[in-house]
Structures are given as C-alpha cells and as structure tokens.
Amino acid sequence: MLLKSSLSIATVCVGLLLSTSSAFAADSCATGKTLKDGVLTIATGNPSYFPWVLDNDPKAGKGFEAAVAYEVATRMGFDKDNVEWTTASFDASIQPGEKNFDFNLQQFSITEDREKVVDFSVPYYSAAMAVLTRKPIQEKGAKPELESLKGLLWGASSATTGVPMLNKLIKPDDKPLLYNDNNDVVAAMKANQIDAALFDLPTAMYLGAVVLDDGVVLGQFPADRSENPDQFGLLMTEGNPLKNCVDEALEAMKEDGTLASIEAEWLQQTTSVPLIK
Amino acid sequence: MLTIRQAHAKRVKQRSITIAVISTIAAIALVYFLVPLAPGWPAVKKSFFNAEIFIKTFPTLLDAFMLDVMIFLWCAPLIAILGLIIALCRDVRSPALYPLRLFGAIYTDVLRGIPVVLIVYLIGFGVPGLGLSRPWNSPYIWGSLALILTYSAYVAEIFRSGIESVHSSQRAAAESLGLSPSDTMRFVVLPQAIRRVVPANMNMFIALQKDVALLSFIGPVEVLRQAGVYKSLYANFTPYVAAAVIFLIITIPATRFADHLMSKQQRERS
Numbered sequence A: 001m002l003l004k005s006s007l008s009i010a011t012v013c014v015g016l017l018l019s020t021s022s023a024f025a026a027d028s029c030a031t032g033k034t035l036k037d038g039v040l041t042i043a044t045g046n047p048s049y050f051p052w053v054l055d056n057d058p059k060a061g062k063g064f065e066a067a068v069a070y071e072v073a074t075r076m077g078f079d080k081d082n083v084e085w086t087t088a089s090f091d092a093s094i095q096p097g098e099k100n101f102d103f104n105l106q107q108f109s110i111t112e113d114r115e116k117v118v119d120f121s122v123p124y125y126s127a128a129m130a131v132l133t134r135k136p137i138q139e140k141g142a143k144p145e146l147e148s149l150k151g152l153l154w155g156a157s158s159a160t161t162g163v164p165m166l167n168k169l170i171k172p173d174d175k176p177l178l179y180n181d182n183n184d185v186v187a188a189m190k191a192n193q194i195d196a197a198l199f200d201l202p203t204a205m206y207l208g209a210v211v212l213d214d215g216v217v218l219g220q221f222p223a224d225r226s227e228n229p230d231q232f233g234l235l236m237t238e239g240n241p242l243k244n245c246v247d248e249a250l251e252a253m254k255e256d257g258t259l260a261s262i263e264a265e266w267l268q269q270t271t272s273v274p275l276i277k
Numbered sequence B: 001m002l003t004i005r006q007a008h009a010k011r012v013k014q015r016s017i018t019i020a021v022i023s024t025i026a027a028i029a030l031v032y033f034l035v036p037l038a039p040g041w042p043a044v045k046k047s048f049f050n051a052e053i054f055i056k057t058f059p060t061l062l063d064a065f066m067l068d069v070m071i072f073l074w075c076a077p078l079i080a081i082l083g084l085i086i087a088l089c090r091d092v093r094s095p096a097l098y099p100l101r102l103f104g105a106i107y108t109d110v111l112r113g114i115p116v117v118l119i120v121y122l123i124g125f126g127v128p129g130l131g132l133s134r135p136w137n138s139p140y141i142w143g144s145l146a147l148i149l150t151y152s153a154y155v156a157e158i159f160r161s162g163i164e165s166v167h168s169s170q171r172a173a174a175e176s177l178g179l180s181p182s183d184t185m186r187f188v189v190l191p192q193a194i195r196r197v198v199p200a201n202m203n204m205f206i207a208l209q210k211d212v213a214l215l216s217f218i219g220p221v222e223v224l225r226q227a228g229v230y231k232s233l234y235a236n237f238t239p240y241v242a243a244a245v246i247f248l249i250i251t252i253p254a255t256r257f258a259d260h261l262m263s264k265q266q267r268e269r270s
Helices: A001-026 A063-074 A090-094 A137-138 A146-150 A163-172 A182-189 A200-212 A241-255 A258-266 A270-272 B004-037 B043-050 B051-091 B094-111 B115-126 B139-165 B168-176 B181-196 B198-218 B223-234 B236-267
Strands: A039-046 A083-087 A118-120 A125-127 A129-134 A156-159 A176-181 A198-201 A215-220 A230-232 A234-235
Touching: A039 A063, A039 A118, A063 A083, A063 A241, A063 A258, A090 A163, A129 A137, A129 A182, A129 A200, A146 A163, A156 A163, A156 A182, A156 B004, A163 A198, A163 B223, A176 A182, A176 B223, A176 B236, A182 A200, A182 B115, A182 B198, A198 A200, A198 A215, A198 B139, A200 A215, A241 A258, B004 B043, B043 B236, B051 B094, B051 B139, B051 B198, B051 B223, B094 B139, B115 B139, B115 B198, B139 B181, B168 B181, B181 B198, B198 B223, B223 B236
Parallel strands: A039 A083, A156 A176, A156 A198
Antiparallel strands: A118 A234, A125 A230, A129 A198, A129 A215
8 A cells, every 4th residue: 555655656756757857858959949049930921810810919829829839839948028920921931941930830731742842840730621601602502512512603712722622522513713812712702703612610710700791601521521631730941950849849738638728719619510411 | 259358257257156156155054054053952943943743734734824815815806996996085186075185194094003913903803892793793804804904005005106106297188188087097097007006016915915814813713823723732833934934935936026027117117
C-alpha cells in the first residue's frame, strides 16, 4: 500500500520533471530562430474575417486563428507582448524567397504541391466544405443532394481547393465561374449571376449570416465524401528551423484538448448545417 | 564586276552583319550564363519554368484562350463602330448640335481616364445588380460592354486624329462641288481618314486582345483565370508563363503586321 502510493508519487514527480523539462525545451526551441530576436512575427490576411479573427484585429486574440496563434506563441515561450502581427497576401506567401513573418495563418489549406514551395505545420483545423446559396434558389427547389446541386450555376474563389472539388465531386452541368476572392463571389451571388458557391464551412456561415441578406448554408460535405477535407496549417518559409518548435506546440495543444476547446469556443455552430447526400 | 564604291559598300555591309551577329550571340550568352549564377535561380526556375507543369497545363490553357479570342471577336467590330460614331460626334460643326460635341468630349475624357479593370468591375457587377434576370445579367455581356466603352473612347480619338489630318481645303473643295456636309464626310474625308489610322487602330486591337483577360475578374474562366487556378493548385507560377506564351503566339504576328503597315504607309507618304 505504502509502496504503491510512494511509487505513484514517484511517477508524478517524474511526470512533473518531464513536463517541466519539455516546457523548458519549448521555451528554448525558438531561440535565435525567429525573424527578430525575442519576438515572434505572425502574419494574417488583410482584412481578416470573422470567425478567424474578430474585427480585423488579431492583437485582441479574439477569433479562432488569433486564439490559436497566441496559444502557439505562449507554448513556444513568447508572451503576448513579444508577438508582432503583420499582413501578407496569398501570392506573396507562396512565392520563393524571404518572408516578412515567422509563420502565417489565413486558412491555408495544406496541399502536396504547395508543400514543395513552403513548409506547413501540422494541421490546426480540418474544414468541411459547405454550399452557400440564397433563399430564392432554395425556394426554387435546390436541395442538399448531389443531383440537385449539379443543375445549379456555380461560382468559387479561384485560389481555393474548392475549385478542384467542385469539378471532381459535384461536376456541375454548366461551367463554374471563378473569382479573385470571396467578396467577388458574393457580389456575383448578389447580382444573381451564380446560384451557389463552395466555401469552407466557417466562411460560408459568416457570409450567409452577415454579408448576404438572404444567404442560406444549404449543406456541408461529410469528411468521408470529400476525398481529403481541407486541413489548415501554419505557413512558413521552406526549411524554416522553427517548424519543429511550432509542431511541438500544436501537438501539445491537441493532446491536452486546448485546440478542441478553442475550436468549440470560436467555431461551435457547425452542426446546424445538414450533410449533403 | 563591282565598282570600287560597290565593293566598299559590300564590305561595310558584311562587316556590320558580322558585328551584329557576334554582339547578339554575346548578349544571349551573357544572359544565359549570368542569370543561373544568381543565388535564387534554382528556386525561380522551379516555380516559373517547370517543364512538367508547362506540359500538363498547356492544352487546357490553350482551350481557355479560345474564350479570349471569342470575346475579342465580338468586341472588336462594335468598338470600331462605336468609336467612329463618337469621333463623328466630336466633329459636328453645326451650333445646334453642340450637345453632341460636348457628349463626345466628355465620353472620351471620362472613359480614357478610368482604368479598364475598374470599368469592368463597376459595369460587370453593378449593372446586373440592378435586378436584371438571366441571361441578361451575364458577365459576358456586361464585361464585354465595359471593354467596348473603354476601347471605343481610344479608337474615337484615333479616328478623330485621322479626320483632322484630312486638309480642310478638301472639305472646301467638296462643298464648292455641291456636296452636303454628310456626303463630304462620307465620300471625301472618311475614306482617307480611316486608311491613315489603320496602323494606329491595329495597335489598339493588340492591346484589346490582352485586356480581354480582365473579364476573368467578374467570373469567366479564360486563360488568365485558368492559369491562376493552376497556380493555386500546384503552388507554381509556370502556368502564367504558359499563358504569356499563348498570348505572344497571337500578339507578336499582329504587332509585326501593324509595324509593317505603318512603315509601308510611311514609304507611300514620303
């Protein structure tokens, strides 16, 4: 009995030792590897959107990506004051050469081809793709079923992995129209030039609720239906020495449930959208 | 048997050809050997000149380019007609028709002063947003109209310069022969004016061929957009290089042809 309890105390001690040493390792793993000594520079899009970053102000730490970024930074040993934010466009981020950030998060889907040019962390979010449309289209009989979706006139933002998914999974009867960014897709929906568009679920919900007056998120693709659900990763320059440090922090967040609770806090409404048959 | 002068001229010509060839080769060799020495060259080569991706994407891009050609083909005649009408508005001489003159001036000033892409956006999303029903809200219609409005403003100015290049004594002569002002314009001024500005208009149409790609901003998947999709898919800029090559296949012969017309005209005048 006594032996057992002292053993368990010993286990706890060893565990504590291990965890403090790993915390110490996390503290030092970023030293000298950041762009600016002692400061972690994080990039996001400008503007950045709800629910990823609230009010286009990542410094406040509100919104899913802002919260993840600060949690990662903390686990890498940077307190809130030692985190600097900057902005970077998609194109600038995937170009070869020097970057103005240590890591960049703006819903970058991890793909094999992108990985040849830049480094991604382990994923911090897996996004289901969802169909955004407008009430008049739904009233005309659009249903969350593949057959019904084929007959719609589709649009998508050209830089997203929604485009190949549209062509492979939905195979619409008419050629889809493609746009520079989500704002233009929404403009085309408002002008009734397209019926529906593919976005990842959180974006679709935001656009449907806030930007479109009569927006409806018609349905979402189950993860097994979409061949590989979009996974978002933190983007870094190719061969960035920080990668191990960032991955370690993310894995730890996954293990102890912090990542899941951040997701629940900022992206919780996911279940109210039906699955597409 | 060559004269001394002819022999000398031949020697000079041969010498300058040799020098031209050597210096061209030297310049190409310099670029060919120096550029790869740049520290970033392997990365740039991989992301801009990737043969594998070029071959994979080229056929689809060529297919998408047909859409550019079609948009060009229905825009070009409308631009020529509208441009001529605007030019004629600006040349109206009767005081009662002054509003037409004013309209022509404002039209060319405003539409030449706004970047094409802005007009494409404003008309392409703005007009259909008024609540037009399909197919009348198509981005093809309103995007094409945006190009037609912008380019007709430039073409109108070119036509006007052609009309003004016809000496006023010709108008006076036509009038003294009893031709009405409209007949003077139709049978005396325009045939000369239009012929004189053909090379300048050729240049406008070469520019139009490239600007057709701006329609991709409002939805149509033409070559620039298709290249952009591939760029995102493969995280590689080679599809843009392939699109540029496709444009050059069309624009280089067209540019050469315009230059040829221009020098031919110069020879005829001198």
